Amino acid sequence: MRAYAIHAGLLAILLALHFTLPAYHHGNLARVMVLASYAMGYNLLFGYTGLLSLGHALFFAAGMYGMGLGIQHLGLSPAPALLLGLASGAVVSGLLAALALRTSGVAFMIVTLMFAQAGYLTVLYFGEVTRGDEGFVIQQAQRVLWGVDLSAEGNRYIAALLLFGTCLMVSLWLVRSAFGRVLVAIRENEDRVRMLGYDVFAHKLAAMMISGGMAALAGAAYGLLFGYVGATFASVQYSIFPLLWVLLGGAGTVLGPFIGTLFMFYLIDLGSDLTTAYMLIAGVALVLLTLFAPQGVMGEVRRRFWRELP
Amino acid sequence: MLRLDKVSAGYGRAQVLHDLSLEVTAGEIICLLGRNGAGKSTTMRAIMGHLPLMSGKIWLDDTELSALPPHNVPRAGVGYVPQGRRLFAELSVAQNLEIGLRARGNGPEVREDVLTLFPRLRERLGQKAQTLSGGEQQMLAMARALCLRPDVLLLDEPTEGLQPSMIAAIREVITGLRDTGVAVLLVEQRIDAVLDIANRVAFIENGKGGPIMSAEALRADRSAVERYVGV
Numbered sequence: 001m002r003a004y005a006i007h008a009g010l011l012a013i014l015l016a017l018h019f020t021l022p023a024y025h026h027g028n029l030a031r032v033m034v035l036a037s038y039a040m041g042y043n044l045l046f047g048y049t050g051l052l053s054l055g056h057a058l059f060f061a062a063g064m065y066g067m068g069l070g071i072q073h074l075g076l077s078p079a080p081a082l083l084l085g086l087a088s089g090a091v092v093s094g095l096l097a098a099l100a101l102r103t104s105g106v107a108f109m110i111v112t113l114m115f116a117q118a119g120y121l122t123v124l125y126f127g128e129v130t131r132g133d134e135g136f137v138i139q140q141a142q143r144v145l146w147g148v149d150l151s152a153e154g155n156r157y158i159a160a161l162l163l164f165g166t167c168l169m170v171s172l173w174l175v176r177s178a179f180g181r182v183l184v185a186i187r188e189n190e191d192r193v194r195m196l197g198y199d200v201f202a203h204k205l206a207a208m209m210i211s212g213g214m215a216a217l218a219g220a221a222y223g224l225l226f227g228y229v230g231a232t233f234a235s236v237q238y239s240i241f242p243l244l245w246v247l248l249g250g251a252g253t254v255l256g257p258f259i260g261t262l263f264m265f266y267l268i269d270l271g272s273d274l275t276t277a278y279m280l281i282a283g284v285a286l287v288l289l290t291l292f293a294p295q296g297v298m299g300e301v302r303r304r305f306w307r308e309l310p
Numbered sequence: 311m312l313r314l315d316k317v318s319a320g321y322g323r324a325q326v327l328h329d330l331s332l333e334v335t336a337g338e339i340i341c342l343l344g345r346n347g348a349g350k351s352t353t354m355r356a357i358m359g360h361l362p363l364m365s366g367k368i369w370l371d372d373t374e375l376s377a378l379p380p381h382n383v384p385r386a387g388v389g390y391v392p393q394g395r396r397l398f399a400e401l402s403v404a405q406n407l408e409i410g411l412r413a414r415g416n417g418p419e420v421r422e423d424v425l426t427l428f429p430r431l432r433e434r435l436g437q438k439a440q441t442l443s444g445g446e447q448q449m450l451a452m453a454r455a456l457c458l459r460p461d462v463l464l465l466d467e468p469t470e471g472l473q474p475s476m477i478a479a480i481r482e483v484i485t486g487l488r489d490t491g492v493a494v495l496l497v498e499q500r501i502d503a504v505l506d507i508a509n510r511v512a513f514i515e516n517g518k519g520g521p522i523m524s525a526e527a528l529r530a531d532r533s534a535v536e537r538y539v540g541v
Contacts, residue, residue: 178412181405188398195358195392197384197413197458252400307438 003310007172007254011165018157030157032258032265033164034222035245039257040167041214042242047251048175049207050187054239055096055112056215058119061234063089063216065123065130068229071142073129078145082220089216090209092119097208101201113239120234135230143224156225163221164258167214172254174210175310183207184252215242248289250296254310259297311335312357312388312462312493317366317376319356320517325364326352327517332495334462339484339494340522341508343501344538349517350497351393354464357495358390359383370462385414389460391451393467393497399440403431406439406450410457424453427483445476452483462493469503481507501528501535513538 017029038060045051066088070081100111123130130136143150150159174180182203185193194200223229232238241264242257249260267285271278293300302309312334320326326349334340342350355361357368359380368376373386384390398406411421425432428449434442439450448468455463465484469477485507488494498504505511511528513520515538523534 178408181401181409182412184401185398185409188400189396191360192392192396192398193409194381195360195384195390196410196454197381198409199379199381 003172003176003308004169007168010255010258011161011168014161014164018154018161023153026153026157028265028269030153030160030225031222032262033160034218034225035241035265036258036261037164037167037221038215038218039242039245039249039261040171040254041211041218043246043251043254043257044171044174044183044214045207045211046243047246047253047256048180048187049183049204051204051208052109052243053100053112053208053211054109054236054243055100055114055116055119056212056242057234057236057238058096058112058116059089059093059212059215060219060222060238061119061123061231062092062212063219063221064223064229064233066216067220068136068138068223069129071138072136078143078150078224082217082224085220085223086213086217089219090213093212093216094205094209097205097212101204101208113236116234116239117236120231120236123231123234130229130231133231135228135232138223138227138229140227143227145224150225151227159221159225163218167218168254168258170214172310175254179203179206187252244286246296248286248296250298250300250302253296253298253302256296256298263297311369311371312495313369314353314357315367315369317353317356317368318364319352319361319366320364321352321361325517327356329366330514330517330519331366332512332519332522334493334495336461336493337488337491338509339488339496339504339507341496341498341501341504341511342514343498343504343511343535344514344520345540346499348514348538350514351466352517353514354390354392354466354495354497357383357388357464384458384460387458387461388464389455389458389462390464391448391455391466391468393470397439397442397447397450397454400438402436402438403442403450404435406454407431407457410454414458416457416459420457420459424456427456427486428453445472445479448472448476448480449483452480456487460492462495463487464495464497466497467499468496469498477503499539501532501539505529 042056045053063085067081067085070076070084096115100108103111124132140151148155150156182198186200190200245260245264246257248263250256267282268278271281295303314330314332316329316331318327318329344350363376367374370386375383407421431449431453468480496504505525508525510522510524512522520538521534
């Protein structure tokens, strides 16, 4: 219960910030919460199951395009469009998992990367439908969910908080469940888990589909809340980002992805105010953090202060 | 009863086991003895389904283990404690046991039985496995395998690197299991470590089965030990 209370405490702080933050940071934090939801999905696969994917942009984009194309071409309202986005991500992650999980280690990374690149090129190739590199805007009138205008800043923040809170609590529940323990055991020693009578492939498949589904939901929400669907979100950059966020925040910790996303977001934001070479600042900070906190921020917190931190 | 029927297996094209046959009956301890590289651990991996058989079959009573996918072998009733323990270091003692219990749908009563065998683990349930001593880790590895409530237990050098008091405790558990009807296949390199608890000793050399002798016969005539183990 203590773990749930602490995580609920973070949600309470984020809710309080809704009433106190200046507009600029209010918008930033909404964006961070959606991206952190994406990172949490990634963390389930990488941090807890030990599978390093370089293709999660495919799932994020599948959710975003599933939602966006559903609105643009099928005339769906936001709720079924979100569901379509989630379903797209779950199906795509299931199909990719069925193929990629036949490999491991570096081969798994390469296979996931290649499929994500194929997805990116598909978005560009079918430009008539997807508007290619340019992407497309979801109009304000198309972003009204159950009478709530999601383009309004306050509503957008609350919607992002709801998404983040759901992903946070689902992640926490999952990693503390018996299923979650098996995922950690797979990360520790896959052969040993098999020798104890578990179908490792089925567990990894489930983990990848849950991870992909969460990434897709975040992608769909991002498109809906910020009103834009574009090919950039399918590019390799968006496969690398969640890896960095999770590493910075602490792989295999529930709060790590949020901390990592927040840190990286503001590092780039503040760095770009100082210099055009802001990625250099980000790079130096990453190197320093890797040197002095190799397990990430929350990983260090767990190591030094609270060993039971989920 | 566990039965290996002319089993040949290996790694890729490299054949390690050559027509190996062996039977382990309920309520007995068989020690598989041989030099380094003789094929002892390979035999265990073959039983667990982690090496594809080139020929032969492996049976547990009427179930053909060699026809099952590897994850179904433990569910059929074979517990395995590999060399080097291989615990889930980041998980606690309780969580390690929970994973063993869940695999075969066993509940708290099995957990209680196991903790009765290893009372020291009860005191360390919340502790991470990586913080246990070597002997306690070995106990946990055995306890986790016993959470499956196996009919056959495979133990790969369970006393390796342990202090004498731990070795005595583990030997006591192994004989206790035998007395409850569990069939135990034990791999060891040191004959003295097992001769007084094993019922029979099966020798293996270059992946081929050697003589199978009773412990009494071996105590009376150690020439086979000199030939197959070289001590």
